[in-house]
Amino acid sequence: MKINGNAIRPGMVIEHQGRLWRAVKIQHTQPGKGGAYLQVELKDIRSGTKLNDRFRSSETVERARLDQKDYQFIFSEGDMFTFMDTETYDQITLSGDLIGEDQAPYLQEGMTVTIESHDDDPIAMQLPDTVALDIVEADAVVKGQTASSSYKPALLENGVRTLVPPHIETGTRVIINTADGSYVERAKD
Structure with missing residues (x-):
């Protein structure tokens, strides 16, 4: 499916130079002289190589059907x-x-x-947006740190380290965001 060069969005997969690329970052640029363009950082899906390219609104790009x-x-x-x-x-x-x-x-x-x-x-x-995991190791709470929202380090059952609120202890089941590994909430199960 053909789309305008300025319609590219992060996460979109396009066919460019005979290969499949995923748009990682985009930046709309309007130079003082000349027409506006979209500066796009592309990542090759198969090899992982990166490419920075410019797309003008007058250009058309082939969006890959996934x-x-x-x-x-x-x-x-x-x-x-x-x-x-x-x-x-x-x-x-x-x-x-x-x-x-x-x-x-x-x-x-x-x-x-x-x-x-x-x-x-x-x-x-x-992956799903969130997963439920157990805390296998959590640091002790330092008294007197309640004035601001403080977080403490904790180790999840999958071996990933994250920051959790002070009331979370070892053995607690928590919901974790899979995109960045951050604490979301205490699990309700």
């Missing part, structure tokens, strides 16, 4: 992760490079994720 399908995470073996299609029960195995080292710790058995594919070739995986 198929999104829900899969259930089954297990991981080394650097390979196995998922099952929730409709056909077919299994696919993805490499750790495709999943990303920042997302892999949040995968839990039975979790439903969305896998994006282009021409039946998986190119990305999206």
